Amino acid sequence: MATGRNHRPATTRSRGIPEATVARLPLYLRALTALSERSVPTVSSEELAAAAGVNSAKLRKDFSYLGSYGTRGVGYDVEYLVYQISRELGLTQDWPVVIVGIGNLGAALANYGGFASRGFRVAALIDADPSLTGKPVAGIDVQHTDQLEQIIDESGVSIGVIATPAGSAQQVCDRLVAAGITSILNFAPTVLSVPEGVDVRKVDLSIELQILAFHEQRKAGEEALGEDETAPPAAPPAAAVTKRTEPGSDGDRPAVMPA
Amino acid sequence: MATGRNHRPATTRSRGIPEATVARLPLYLRALTALSERSVPTVSSEELAAAAGVNSAKLRKDFSYLGSYGTRGVGYDVEYLVYQISRELGLTQDWPVVIVGIGNLGAALANYGGFASRGFRVAALIDADPSLTGKPVAGIDVQHTDQLEQIIDESGVSIGVIATPAGSAQQVCDRLVAAGITSILNFAPTVLSVPEGVDVRKVDLSIELQILAFHEQRKAGEEALGEDETAPPAAPPAAAVTKRTEPGSDGDRPAVMPA
C-alpha cells in the first residue's frame, strides 16, 4: 500500500509517473541488475516481465512513462535501462539514512545488506536506551536520542527509519520532522501523522499476516464449507439491538456472500 | 504492495470484499482495539477514520462490504465491530506460523510482540545453520532445515515466513509449498514463484526506500527548479553501440543534492 500522504490528493502523478509504476521500478531494477551481472546485453519486455513477476504489457506501459528506451524488434538495452531507472529513482546519488530504535528490528535493519547496495547508507543509529549508547551495531556506534536533532543536522540525512515501539513512534516522528527529515519509513505499528510535504511509508508485519490470514481462511472455507468455525459469540450491536441486514436467519454464519 | 498472486486475475474480489478494503481492515481493527481498551462504547466513522488515517467516506464504504454494522445518527459499536472484523479476517482462530531463516531479521520477527497479539503464534523456527540448531530464540528452539517437512506436517502450520538470504528463498519456498504451506510472507528480496492457490506477500525494505528516494528526489528538484530534468543526459539507446556502463562525464550529474 502506498501511503506517503495521509489525506491529500494522494496518488498525484508524481512527475508524470504514476505511483503504481514508481512502486514497480525497484523490481525492474533488481531484475535488470541480475541480468547485468550475467552480462546479458538486451532483454525483451516478455523476459524482463517474467523475471520481475509482472506481465509484459504492464512493464511496457511502465517504461513508456520514462521515455522510449527500447528498440522495436529487439528489446531493451540492459545497462542503459539500469542507468535510466536508477536515475529516475534518484539512486545515482547517495542517501544517508538514520535508524531510530535499535532493538531487534533496528539492529536487523542496520545489518541488512541490501540497505547499502543501492545508494542507501546508514549514517547514524539512535536509541533512547542509555545502555546502548556508544555500543557498536553493524559497525556504527549507537547514539542517544538526546542528540537526534544535532545528528540529523550534521549528517544531512533526509530519510529516517523508525523502528521503535509503537508508543514512542509519533514522538520520534515529530522530532525527526522538526529536525528536517522529509521521508520516513515506519516499522512501528501505528499511524503516524505528519505535516504536508513529508512522505511516510509503512511496513507492518502484523497487517501482512492478517491479510494472509484472511485469504487463508477463505481457502479453508472453500474446500470444506459448512464449517462453523468459531462460535457465534459476539454481542449484537448491543444497545438498541438494531437490526441485522440479515442475510440468513442464523445471523452470524459468515460464508454466504454479502449479496 | 499487495501481491498475493503473481499473475492471475489478481485483485479478484475475494469474498465480495475488495482487496483494498481487506488491506485496511487490520488498520481499523487496531484503532478499534485501542478504543476498546479505553472502554469507548461507540465511535463515528469520522472519528474512527481519523484514528486509522483514512477518510470517512472510504471507511464507511469499506464497512458497507461487511454488512450494516452501524447505527445511523450514532455510529458503530466498538466491541461489536472488533468482533466482526476479527471474524472477517479469520482472527478468531489460531494461526500457527513457521519462520525460516533465523538471522538478524528472523530473530527480530520471532521476538516481535505484535506477532502473538492477534492470533498468530510462532510454531517453529527453522534455519539451515547447524550451529543454531537447538539454540533457543524468543523461547523457541531453532530446528534444522532437514526437519522442515516433518515440522510443518506435525504442527499443521499453513503460514510460512521466509527471512532467508535471497539466494535460498525460492528453494525454501518450494519446500514449504510442497509441505503444504499455502500462504507465505516473504522478506527476502526476490520474486518468488509459486503454484496457483498459494498466496505470497512480500515485505521489501529496499523497495520501500527506493520509493521514498524517488519522492525525495522530486522534492529536492522542485524547490530548485530551473532544472531541465527532461534533458537527455545519459546516452541514447546506443543503437548498436550497446554497453554504456559509463554514463558520460556530465551525464551523470544527478539532480541537486537533497541538502
Place this chain on the structure above:
DNA sequence: CATTGTGAACTGTTTCACAGCG
C-alpha cells in the same frame, strides 16, 4: 438531526490489441 449506507461520478490502473518501426 447526526450519522450511516450507497448510488453515481470520478480518478487511477491494468489489460487489450494493434499500428509503427527497427
Place this chain on the structure above:
DNA sequence: CGCTGTGAAACAGTTCACAATG
C-alpha cells in the same frame, strides 16, 4: 518479422453527495 509503444476499453478504487433512518 518481432517487439516496442500506446490509444482505447475494461476494471478497480476513491470520493461525492444525499436519501434513508435510528
